[in-house]
Amino acid sequence: MTLILLFVLGTVIGSFINVCIYRIPRNKSVVSMPSFCPECGKRLKPYELIPIISYIIQGGKCRGCGKTISVRYPLVELSCGALPFLLLLKFPPGANFFIITALLYLMVVVTFIDMEFMIIPDSLILVGLLLGGLYTIFVWRSPIQPLLGMVTGSGLLFSIAILWKGGMGEGDVKYMGVLGIYLGFKLTILSLFLSFLLGAVIGIVLILSGKKGRRDMIPFGPFLSAAAFISILWGEGISNWYLDFLVM
Secondary structure, three states: HHHHHHHHHHHHHOOOOOOOOHHHHHOOOOOOOEEOOOOOOOOOOOOOOOHHHHHHOOOOOOOOOOOOOHHHHHHHHHHHHHHHHHHHOOOOOOHHHHHHHHHHHHHHHHHHHHHHHHOOOHHHHHHHHHHHHHHHHHHOOOOHHHHHHHHHHHHHHHHHHHOOOOOHHHHHHHHHHHHHHHHHHHHHHHHHHHHHHHHHHHHHHHHHOOOOOOOOOOOOOOHHHHHHHHHHHHHHHHHHHHHHHHHO
């Protein structure tokens, strides 16, 4: 029963995250305005706001205008319901679990906003820093690793932004600095490597498929998020495997 409630709570949070993804880049309040259809503006009734279920019952369409609702909405809700279960495989309930869960939800917001708008709003960076402060106090219990991670992550991307103008956005620099607080020095290095690897692979696929040109900009935030997610869950294992491989 507890696990079911945890999943339901996660989907409810996912519904709010969808609100954040839509409203934050449009400078709309995420709390004071009632939920509405982005196409026709129809105010949504409570039974139209049930995570995942409402989307299925309505056939993925707005009851007011009949326009198709983006599949992103149920996918985000489903993902947010599943995330705590993945984290429970690594972290027991406690400060580490709850703060990292909040971080991953923040990463979902950053990822989808950056994919659509090519920006990472400062308000989200601020939330990440506040959570990072709590993580430093209750998990790291020392400022050394979070500072090393933050300086290493943002410093490397800042250097790239300076050396190759347009090669890295200001938001990416700030975002990697925030992620470094949680990752510490070693996992920040791993996360940076994975983000460049993922970016290169996806970029090549997009170019070869004709969906992007060589000069087209590709948002880097999603790759930073994916790499940080991998590093948080499996980073220690990957690092140990690599070290064992080197000494073979």
